[in-house]
Amino acid sequence: MDKGSTSHETQRFGSFGSFFRRCILSILSIAPIPNHIAFIMDGNRRYCKKKNLMEGAGHRVGFSALMAMLRYCYELGVKCVTVYAFSIDNFKRRPEEVQSLMELMQEKIEGLIKEESIVNHYGIRVYFIGNLKLMSKPVRLAAEKAMVATASNSRAVLSICIAYTSTDEIVHAVQESCQEKWDEIRELNASGAGYGLIELDGNRREQGEHYIGVADVEKHMYMAVAPDPDIIIRASGETRLSNFLLWQSSYCLLYSPFVLWPEIGFQHLVWAVLEFQRNYFYLKEKKKS
Numbered sequence: 001m002d003k004g005s006t007s008h009e010t011q012r013f014g015s016f017g018s019f020f021r022r023c024i025l026s027i028l029s030i031a032p033i034p035n036h037i038a039f040i041m042d043g044n045r046r047y048c049k050k051k052n053l054m055e056g057a058g059h060r061v062g063f064s065a066l067m068a069m070l071r072y073c074y075e076l077g078v079k080c081v082t083v084y085a086f087s088i089d090n091f092k093r094r095p096e097e098v099q100s101l102m103e104l105m106q107e108k109i110e111g112l113i114k115e116e117s118i119v120n121h122y123g124i125r126v127y128f129i130g131n132l133k134l135m136s137k138p139v140r141l142a143a144e145k146a147m148v149a150t151a152s153n154s155r156a157v158l159s160i161c162i163a164y165t166s167t168d169e170i171v172h173a174v175q176e177s178c179q180e181k182w183d184e185i186r187e188l189n190a191s192g193a194g195y196g197l198i199e200l201d202g203n204r205r206e207q208g209e210h211y212i213g214v215a216d217v218e219k220h221m222y223m224a225v226a227p228d229p230d231i232i233i234r235a236s237g238e239t240r241l242s243n244f245l246l247w248q249s250s251y252c253l254l255y256s257p258f259v260l261w262p263e264i265g266f267q268h269l270v271w272a273v274l275e276f277q278r279n280y281f282y283l284k285e286k287k288k289s
């Protein structure tokens, strides 16, 4: 078991933690459980200031909070968890801060695939989502290694968004869709079938009609590895999405507890899930209409 998660939990619940948690999780399981929860881990630097810690310590405690949260989610039966770990905009921070985050990330990603890690304990397949070539080489290599090492895990999914923004994801998916269509057209023309833009998919189209549909773009999204999230939990009370899962969050519940990410706990997950359950049938109807 990940040491970080154990200490985080012990601080919160003491020795009754595990039993108490299991009771609550069983009660919650009576109603529908969200399939996919996404987290915006906001407030790590503010935590550092609040506790007078050295710069960077907040992100370390934040990682422990994440490990504990993953455990609660997977014990509850949530199949997919997504976390916003590093946005493309975060590259604008001071070089020392970016460097320190890269080092932390490399260390923690390497830790994720160790035998005793939470990932192996729960059979989690890990995906790194985003424009990975923007990350430092050691982080990119660690991320690729973790994806390969966990590729046969099938009980749950963890998507870690790094060098990610939604707008970048959408632009990338549109570009890929255009490229795919263009390749199809070229192939058809080369085969001598005499097709062109107008008759690519067998239907005649008027000029100005579009060839790229929602499904084409969706298929090329980085986040195509998971269904749309049911809940986004953003720590620190902020209600902005900050360029996170914009395409995927139309029918998703946004829950923003007034707590800094390193201080987030089991109780915040419980409230978010209760809120989801309270809105379950309403949201289901909304998705249909």
Ligand SMILES: CC(C)=CCC/C(C)=C/CC/C(C)=C/COP(=O)(O)OP(=O)(O)O
Pocket (backbone or CB within 6 Å): 041, 042, 043, 044, 045, 046, 047, 059, 060, 062, 063, 066, 083, 084, 085, 086, 087, 090, 104, 105, 108, 109, 160
């Ligand atoms: C491998 C892995 C998943 C590592 C994750 C490590 C981790 C907790 C990263 C969080 C990074 C980040 C920029 C959080 C936002 O808080 P902030 O720094 O913007 O703090 P603030 O909101 O107080 O300014």
